[in-house]
Amino acid sequence: MSKVYVSDDEKIAEWLKKYSIKYEESMEVLNLTDTYKNIEIPRELGDCFSGKVLKKMDLRCNKLKEIPESIGMIETLENLCFNQNMIEVCPKSIGELRNLRELYLNENKLKFLPEEICTLSLLAKLYIHSNEILDFPGGIGMGLTSLTELGYSDNGLFEIPLEVCQIGSLRKLDCSYNNLKYIPEIISNLGELRTLDVSYNELDQFPEGIMGLDELKSFYVNGNNFRAIIEDIGVLEKLEKFRFGENEELNVFPEAISRLTSLRRLGFQEIIFGRIPDTIFKNMFMLKEIYCEKEHIIELKRLTSDIETIEHIGPKFYYDQGNM
Secondary structure: OOOOOOOHHHHHHHHHHOOOOOOOOOOOEEEOOOOOOOOOOOOOHHHHHOOOOOOEEEOOOOOOOOOOHHHHHOOOOOEEEOOOOOOOOOOHHHHHOOOOOEEEOOOOOOOOOOHHHHHOOOOOEEEOOOOOOOOOOOOHHHHOOOOOEEEOOOOOOOOOOOOHHHOOOOOEEEOOOOOOOOOOHHHHHOOOOOEEEOOOOOOOOOOHHHHHOOOOOEEEOOOOOOOOOOHHHHHOOOOOEEEOOOOOOOOOOOHHHHHOOOOOEEEOOOOOOOOOOOOOOOOOOOOOEEEOOHHHHHHHHHHOOOOOOOOEEEOOOOOOHHHO
8 A cells, every 4th residue: 555645745755765865844955866776756846845945956867767847846946957867858847947047958868948948037057968959949049048058069960050049148059079060150149159169070161150259268179070270260369278189181280370379278189280380389478288199299399489388288188178
C-alpha cells in the first residue's frame, strides 16, 4: 500500500531524504547532482516550493527524462541547471519563472525551445550545448532583452539563426562544434558582443559582418576551412584574444594581424607557415602569449624580442578556449 502524504511538503521532504538532503522551508539552494540514477522529480516539487525562497536548483547528472510542469510555480528561482540528463522537452511553464537569470540545459536531447522562454526578460545566461536544437523561437530577440551569454555548441546547426542576431544585449556567443557554413551579415547587429566562438565548423569564407563588432575582444575561428584572413580584421581595435589555428588551407601568415595592437593572446597551432613577416609584432606591446607549433618558436622569439610583456611562446595542449 502506497504511503499517504498529508502535504506536498511532506512528500518532497521524504523524496529529498532518500538523497540525504534535509527539506527546510527556508532553503535557498537545492543541490541534487551526480546521482547518475534514473530519478524522477515529483510533480509536487513546484507546489512545495511555491511562495518560498528557493533561488537555485541544480539537478545535473541524474538521467532525468523530463522536467515537471510545476517547475513554473517556483517563481523565486534565479538559477536553474539540468545539465547532463536525458530531457527531450523543456516545459512551457519555464516561461513563468520571471526572476530566472541563468538557465543551463547542456547535454540533453532537446530538439527545440518553447516560445514561452521568450518571456524571461531577466534571463542573462542561456546554455544549451550538446543538444539537437536547430531553430530558435521567433520572439527570442525581442523577449530576452537581458541576455548577455548564449552557448549552443554541438547542436548540428548549419547556420546561425537570424533570431540570435537580434539579441542586441549579447556579450558572449558560442556556436562552436556545429556545421556552420557561413555567418550572416546581420551578426553586425550584436554591437555589445565581446566574445565570439565559431571554431570547429565548416566555414571557408571569413565573415565580413564581424567587422561591425567594434567591442569584440575574443574571437575564435580555429578548426575551419579558411584559406585567408581578410585584411579588414585590422578594424577590430579592441581584440585581445584571437585564435585561427587548425585551418589546413591557410598557408600564408595573415599580415593584417599586425594591426591588432591590443592583442594579449594569439593562437595558430597546427599550422606551419613558410615564414612570418618581420613586422607582424612591431606594435603589439601588450602581447603576452603565442600558441604555435614548436617549429616557429625560435623565429617568434626573435620577432618579439622587444616586447617586454611576452610570457609564453610555444604549444599549449590542454587549455580552456575561454582563457586562451
